[in-house]
Amino acid sequence: MDVSIKAPAKINLTLDVLHKRDDGYHELEMVMTTIDLADRIDLTEKAAGGIQLESSSGFVPFDDRNLAYRAAQLIKGRFNINKGVHIKIDKKIPVAAGLAGGSSDAAATLKGLNQLWQLGLNLEELAELGVELGSDVPFCVLGGTAIAQGRGERLTPLPPPPPCWVILAKPPHGVSTAEVFGAFRQEKVEKRPQLEQMEAALAAGDFHGICQGLSNVLESVTLDQYPKVRLIKEKMQRFGAPGVLMSGSGPTVFSLVEQENAARRVVNSLRGFCRQVYAVRILGGLGEPNRLE
């Protein structure tokens, strides 16, 4: 039996670090939403008990450094599954980019194995398993648009943003989330997200309110360490994108744009400057996948 499942990327509309916790993690408050840039995970059952990984990307590891591999290990161990699985990852989401690509692959693997091995777990149970793999995995299990608190695992669904284009630009290097959190200093933060304002803008479907509310305190680390990330942000702003922000710990910068011709203008402004540029639709829980050609 085979199962094929989509693993969409997320962007942060807000990201606030409240404080450092005793367990070494940071207490977060963020708003995340899914976008139509997705990996595809194909799962094929194997009679022999092992986990095999195959990927279209040279950037992903094929062993237990890969979160999808760890998701399969977790399910096999927790539910005493003797069968094996071949996991094929068709990779479209850039790696180490701030877009939760690895976490989304893990979430899709949990969901797919739940089907393949008929475990009967609901989304909350899958999200609880997911937090053992990484802080963003529970959100990726649920998808849509949500406030994420705690390490990222306490989720409150929100209405999706109105339909718009998301232009993403990823500089050639990746960043380590652990290093960015390690270098974070509250006193360097210039602007903090206003959660209530973002909630109100989403509830009202107020595109410009959402753009004005975009805010990520981790920019205070990554924009300083990587001048190219700051330059991409400035370029997008200069070419008229109403809302521009770095996603997660970076280094991907995105802009939200309502009109297709404005989206094309932002994409064109980045040509020759940044090789990895994507223009996709926001998903956020609603809407059909759609792509800017």
Ligand code: C5P
């Ligand atoms: O949970 P995950 O393994 O994805 O997190 C990667 C790293 O990011 C953690 O080891 C930690 O250094 C940092 N992190 C954090 N606080 C969070 C989430 C992640 O400090 N809430």
